[in-house]
Amino acid sequence: MSTGQDYHRLFHRHVAQTSPNPLGLDIVKAEGCYLYDRDGKEYLDLIGGISVCNTGHRHPRVVAAIKDQADRYLHLLVYGELIQTPQVEYAALLAGQLPATLDSVYFTNSGAEATEGAMKLAKRITGRTEIVAFNRSYHGSTQGALSIMGDEYWRNAFRPLLPGIRHVEYNTPEALAAITDRTACVIAETVQAERGVFAPQAAWLRLLRQRCDETGALLVLDEIQTGFGRTGTLWAFQAYDVIPDILLLGKALGGGLPMGAFIAHRERMWALTGDPVLGHITTFGGHPLCCAAGRASMEVLLGSGWIDEVARKEALFRRLLIHPAIKTVRSRGLLIAVEYDSFGQNKRVIDACIAAGVLTDWYLFAPHCLRIAPPLSITETQIEKACAIILSSSDFFP
Structure with missing residues (x-):
């Protein structure tokens, strides 16, 4: 031993x-x-x-949900082909707690993968390639997520990274001016966590939403750390009266098991189904065990x-x-x-x-x-x- x-x-x-x-x-x-x-x-x-x-x-409710699902089935097939009850139930629960424009959930294995999926979706919807991100922001460590990370110390050793990324200063008028009709999306943490908890002015975040609407850019809000009640509301964006086009979730999403998600309107998410078909695919994203655990954890949170x-x-x-x-x-x-x-x-x-x-x-x-x-x-x-x-x-x- x-x-x-x-x-x-x-x-x-x-x-x-x-x-x-x-x-x-x-x-x-x-x-x-x-x-x-x-x-x-x-x-x-x-x-x-x-x-x-x-x-x-x-x-205890999360552990019980994991045990119950383990007695039913684990992995069946790549994401999206079969109706898997834990995925359906959890996606419906999430959609029921979000604005009507965020009703289609794409489950991934992690928050970083959710970031990658959202970047692809924004490019597919808009036909644009430029992405605006913020200094001292963190969205994951994969190549795409690293490209939009807001700190050169962490990026430099892995260049070349994705082209077309503009890094601007969070919560400033200059950031708004950087968004143009060439911008596919703006990716922002609702509250910058790894900066040491830096919250924006509510008026600025509303202006960011307005600027995206004016230019046709999509607003992606990263709530991977701030979601699920962390900031005092179920979603941090609720406190700012701003609704994103795409929402990123992770961390607490799986109730202790690995899971991420990007969420958008169904009509927008449909863009990943053709030209090419399988525009985004994952083997283990939305694993039934993770979905069962995540749903149980969210139900505990909502009722506690x-x-x-x-x-x-x-x-x-x-x-x-x-x-x-x-x-x-x-x-x-x-x-x-x-x-x-x-x-x-x-x-x-x-x-x-x-x-x-x-x-x-x-x-x-x-x-x-x-x-x-x-x-x-x-x-x-x-x-x-x-x-x-x-x-x-x-x-x-x-």
């Missing part, structure tokens, strides 16, 4: 690494808002698998009242997170960035938090900001515990 040391060695030897120094926590169980390592140590999870576990880890509690929990975090080392706290619901002077300071706080039993992380384009994105089920007592540990971990600094 393998030991903890064996798994640590095998992890570094055979699992492809994404950084020189992974956390390397050997987690053997997760439940609710907690993770447990091989030695039995408990970690309060403040990042929820990076905004994946909105209903917590292993919610947790979304209604997000604003109160956000306010509690903000009220408690006051410390001389903390420069500011930015938040949109339970998507929170705690800003320090530098990545070095933030990393020391993160490491101290983990040692004290609180799991947190940093933001891709804001490494000096500590990430808080817990399950929406987090309690006020757990928030108080987490904040106390963050504050004590910040005492490394004068």
